[in-house]
Amino acid sequence: MRIISFSDLKNIVNKGDVIALAALSTANLPAEILKTLVDYNDEDASFTDFTIMLANDISDYRGDSYDLDSLTTRGMIKRLITSIITGSPETINAMRNNEIEAYYLPQGVIATHYRSKTNASPGIISKIGLHTNVDPRYTGGKVNERTTENLVSLIDINNETYLQYHFPDIDIALLRGTYADMDGNIYMTHEAHLGEGYSLALAAHNNNGKVIVQVKAIVQNGNFNPNDVFIPGKLVDYIVVNTNPKLHRQVMQTQYDPALSGHYQITAMREPYIELGTRKVILRRAAQFLCEGDVISIGFGINNELSNVLLEEHANHLVQPNIDTGVFGGWISSREHFGMNYNLSARMRHDMTWDFIYNNGLDVAYLSFAEVDPMGNVNVSKFGDKMNGCGGFIDISQTVKTIVFSGSMVVGGQLSYTSNNVTVEAQGRTSKFVNKIDSIDFNAAHAMTLGQEVYFVTERAVFELTHKGLKLIEIAPGLDLEVDILENMAFKPIIADNIKVMNSDIYCEQWGGLSQAIKSEHRI
Incomplete structure (x- = not known):
């Protein structure tokens, strides 16, 4: 040397x-x-x-x-x-x-x-x-x-x-x-x-x-x-x-x-809670798929703010978040505080964290989507003028038991959330649910052979992946199935026989129901 x-x-x-x-x-x-x-x-x-x-x-x-x-x-x-x-x-x-x-x-x-x-x-x-x-x-x-x-x-x-x-x-x-x-x-x-x-x-x-x-x-x-x-x-x-x-x-x-290198713990989050809006209601519904004790992967994009929702709901102690950079537990920051992670329970080398992921260490992965086709294939790496790449999306999505894809249904949509109800003020300009995607980063048929549970959570509806493609299983309260959902998709999904209405409480300014949902015996 x-x-x-x-x-x-x-x-x-x-x-x-x-x-x-x-x-x-x-x-x-x-x-x-x-x-x-x-x-x-x-x-x-x-x-x-x-x-x-x-x-x-x-x-x-x-x-x-x-x-x-x-x-x-x-x-x-x-x-x-x-x-x-x-x-x-x-x-x-x-x-x-x-x-x-x-x-x-x-x-x-x-x-x-x-x-x-x-x-x-x-x-x-x-x-x-x-x-x-x-x-x-x-x-x-x-x-x-x-x-x-x-x-x-x-x-x-x-x-x-x-x-x-x-x-x-x-x-x-x-x-x-x-x-x-x-x-x-x-x-x-x-x-x-x-x-x-x-x-x-x-x-x-x-x-x-x-x-x-x-x-x-x-x-x-x-x-x-x-x-x-x-x-x-x-x-x-x-x-x-x-x-x-x-x-x-x-x-x-x-x-x-x-505090970022683990030399002391902070007592209050360095960023404010998310304001009520599309991102928050998506994350609230997505978080209901958690069960107590889950180790969860926090993906890039909207899901960076999942830890924010868990903290607001006093539910962060019920699960352990993980970022593939080697961050386990603690408070995972987002937005202008992205990358500033506090109060960690463990910190590992980047490559060792992938060993953990590859060896069935995760229970649920929270991932984003840019495009989804009728069979449930997902593109995150190349769309429009974007060329973001796959990151750890492929590694994680091919090794975890349960995947929750989170994102808005339509780019540019304007929705209001009042009185436990959702109103579409403007439908938006570009649907993310398309007939053909530009890049296959998640292969739905392969996921089915792996026996994975896969859900797609939007502010308007929730879908489940089946062997025959996407199935619509929930709709937000106050929305019209044809006008607000199906007309904003390039294809018609499978429609569940009994479509559920999403819990209207998640559209309120104050919720407080996440801990109870996580403590339930089943992913809901």
């Missing part, structure tokens, strides 16, 4: 390198390393043709740091391998315009493949991704026409079909910790998420690549408990010490909050 200056990086990183990061937004992002690469490339365009691999999107959102777009706009990226992009618009444009090669592959597969890439292993062989857009019988995860190399192939083992993922070897691992000691051991003391940096360091080391870690400071040996070492010094080649605090933020909203 050597402690080096940032200027030394120009002699370590080379044109065409495969570079991998283990960050989420600004959390764990070695932003000053990225700044250095950008600065040297601005001088002589020498840092180009990179393959960038990362499980999550990296973006500073604030516009005063360095991230994926900083590399993309300078033509430094040749190929991108990731699962999701939500905060890098210039990178999305480059993908859309065929300026870079790009793949969207399952987040859990990316995060866990690093430790599978050994001389004694064939790499990742998994059923995750079968019968979805990742399957080579569809697109193999390729995002655009410029992307031609196959990173996913089919393989048969004992008469069963699997996907084999072919990831490139890592030349450079760009990682971040809080402290390093004189032996190069890395500590994550002030970090909000642990990430998959340990496994990534292993993969780079195995390939004779270089592991470069950005830290806040160097500490003397013995200052910390050896049990707290996140990456042992044997795996670390170079350490750089941060010189600009804004390039080492804990999360995008703050430089450092000790």
Whole structure:
């Protein structure tokens, strides 16, 4: 291990390198390393043709740091391998315009493949991704026409079909910790998420690549408990010490909050409760599918606010929320507080969390949807002008027992909620229930073979997945089935013989009935 200056990086990183990061937004992002690469490339365009691999999107959102777009706009990226992009618009444009090669592959597969890439292993062989857009019988995860190399192939083992993922070897691992000691051991003391940096360091080391870690400071040996070492010094080649605090933020909203790294617990949520409206009533109905003791996956999008509803209803202690970044329990924030998670019961490495998910650790997954077809197939990754990617959606939706998809039925609809009743003021402009979806991220027929229970919750109606397709099982009080539901769908679903009316209390300003619903013996 050597402690080096940032200027030394120009002699370590080379044109065409495969570079991998283990960050989420600004959390764990070695932003000053990225700044250095950008600065040297601005001088002589020498840092180009990179393959960038990362499980999550990296973006500073604030516009005063360095991230994926900083590399993309300078033509430094040749190929991108990731699962999701939500905060890098210039990178999305480059993908859309065929300026870079790009793949969207399952987040859990990316995060866990690093430790599978050994001389004694064939790499990742998994059923995750079968019968979805990742399957080579569809697109193999390729995002655009410029992307031609196959990173996913089919393989048969004992008469069963699997996907084999072919990831490139890592030349450079760009990682971040809080402290390093004189032996190069890395500590994550002030970090909000642990990430998959340990496994990534292993993969780079195995390939004779270089592991470069950005830290806040160097500490003397013995200052910390050896049990707290996140990456042992044997795996670390170079350490750089941060010189600009804004390039080492804990999360995008703050430089450092000790509550986010588990050093103390807060007594009140840092964000207000959701106001009564479409998002709130959807989440209230979706939460009624919970049973006491459930471990639940909180997906990206509307479901980020599920924890908010659980807290307001004093029901958060009845279940344990999980975010695939490694967050267990506690208070999961949303909106402008997204990524700020407090009072955790446990915190694990990103890749270890996927082990938990793959091994039947979850009871219920709360996921979003962008498009749904008559059979119940779901698209979340590519719709309209959006190219978000699948994130961990595919991994989770193919491993959990029960799935609750949540979202509004129509884009742009205007509804009012008064007197325990729902009134449609404006029907909206675009239905999410379409005849054909642009990308299959959830395959309904495959879900049926796995024996999963699947529901779709909207503000107007609830649907259940059956072997014959979507079945309408509930309607909101006050709505007309034909005008307010069926005319806003491109297809006619199966209609239950006895359509229930959704609990009118969830449309009131104050509810208070969630705890009782969760304590019931059945998902309702």
